[in-house]
Each structure stands twice: as C-alpha cells, then as structure tokens.
Amino acid sequence: MMIHLTINDQPIQVPEDRTLLEACREHDISIPTLCYHPALEPYGSCRLCMVEIAAPGRPARLAAACVYPCEEGLVVQTDSPAVQRSRRMTVELLLAGAYDSPEIQALAMELGVREARYKLPEADACVLCGLCVRACKEIVGVSAISFIHRGMSKKVSTPFEISSAVCIGCGTCVLICPTGRIRLSDVSGLRSVHFTSSEYNRLYCQICDDTDRDLAPYFVPDHFAYEDHSHGKDEPHAQK
Ligand code: FES
Numbered sequence: 001m002m003i004h005l006t007i008n009d010q011p012i013q014v015p016e017d018r019t020l021l022e023a024c025r026e027h028d029i030s031i032p033t034l035c036y037h038p039a040l041e042p043y044g045s046c047r048l049c050m051v052e053i054a055a056p057g058r059p060a061r062l063a064a065a066c067v068y069p070c071e072e073g074l075v076v077q078t079d080s081p082a083v084q085r086s087r088r089m090t091v092e093l094l095l096a097g098a099y100d101s102p103e104i105q106a107l108a109m110e111l112g113v114r115e116a117r118y119k120l121p122e123a124d125a126c127v128l129c130g131l132c133v134r135a136c137k138e139i140v141g142v143s144a145i146s147f148i149h150r151g152m153s154k155k156v157s158t159p160f161e162i163s164s165a166v167c168i169g170c171g172t173c174v175l176i177c178p179t180g181r182i183r184l185s186d187v188s189g190l191r192s193v194h195f196t197s198s199e200y201n202r203l204y205c206q207i208c209d210d211t212d213r214d215l216a217p218y219f220v221p222d223h224f225a226y227e228d229h230s231h232g233k234d235e236p237h238a239q240k
Helices: 020-026 081-097 102-110 131-140 172-176 219-230
Strands: 002-007 010-015 050-054 061-064 075-077 146-148 155-157 184-187 190-193 198-204 214-217
Touching (some): 010 020, 050 081, 061 081
Antiparallel strands (some): 002 010, 050 075, 146 155
C-alpha cells in the first residue's frame, strides 16, 4: 500500500513502511543526521533530523524524521524556522562536547554554527549517539558494550567497566564512532582497544607469510566461523 503525504509543499507517495527520513532521502530532500546509520535500526537519540509535521486535526510539532513513520495526509516541512532553530541548538550542544570531531564540525558548518558557546573540558566526549552500542549488537552480534548509568552519568561501557569477555577486538565501534572517543592501536602484532582496556594478539596472513600484514585479532575469524557454520552448536571464541 502507498502512503500519500506532502513534504515541503510537494505531494509524495511512498510505500507504507518508510520513515520520514527514508522518504525524504528517496526524494533527494536533505536532512542532517548523526545517530542514523542505514545498516542499523533507527534510534532517534541525536535529534538532528527534526522536521516539522502537521496532521489533520493535530497541531504542528517537531519530530525526529529517522524514527517517525510516514502517515497518510501528513504535511512535513524539513527546513522551517522552527526546524532550523532546533537543529542549530542541537548541533551547538554536540559541538560543545566534541569540538575536535571533524564529523560534528562539518555538521555544524552545514547548519551555520561556527562555534559553540559552551565547551566541555574534553574535546572528544562521547555524545551518546549509540552507534557503537548498536553496531556491536546488530552488526557484530556480541553486545560487548552498552549504556550504563543514567542522566549526567550515562555512558558507554563494558559490563562492570572491565575488559569484556565477549569483545572480539574487531574495531567496529572505533570505525563507527563519530567523535573519535573510542581508540584502537595495532602495534607489533597486538591490537589494543583503549576504551575497553582490552588487548588482542593478531593473526598473521597464512598465504602471504608476511608478518607485516597481520589480519585481525584471533577472535575475529573464530567469531565469524561460529556465526556462519556452528550457530547453536559450539561456544564462540574462547579467550586466548
Ligand atoms: Fe534522527 Fe539522530 S538521526 S535522531
């Protein structure tokens, strides 16, 4: 079934399972995002993708486009003064905690914010977008990290804030983090994930026999072999 709605005064129709963000992107309407990733379930935490929506009989309000489903008859504005104000305030707050992040800086420039009025002591603070937590769970499938504590104390960590027994050292959390908060180093055959205080011996390529071309931590091929062929039969990697 197709849904009919109006976005920026243009009548649009999309399949019924689309979010507003997906509908906009399919029609080349740009909306800034931070916590959205097409490979992950939408989460709606950063609030950068706010749009103004109005439905018959309901007052206009702001909603996060990445999690809001397209509804029949909805009227959407993606660049109204209220939307611009909301996004600028949001990106300024993100910039306050992660002013060294090129990704946040680029978003701020795009939204016309050159400098944050406030600055946290750390230039690369976690902005709690949840990308690392969701990637670890939904893409890698190990859930080595999650959010802990609440309010001002909320942060991403391993259980009990100690080195994780299930982390495979794949580095997915490092690659997806927009602020560079999670760091990884590969030195002399040893991978360290500094955020989780974990260290992993790396596996060398058996084919090229070149010890400068190490592949990945031992846990990574173990984990994916288990996921591909043995799910439900054997335990995944044992600590080496
Ligand atoms: Fe929608 Fe973050 S991209 S809330």
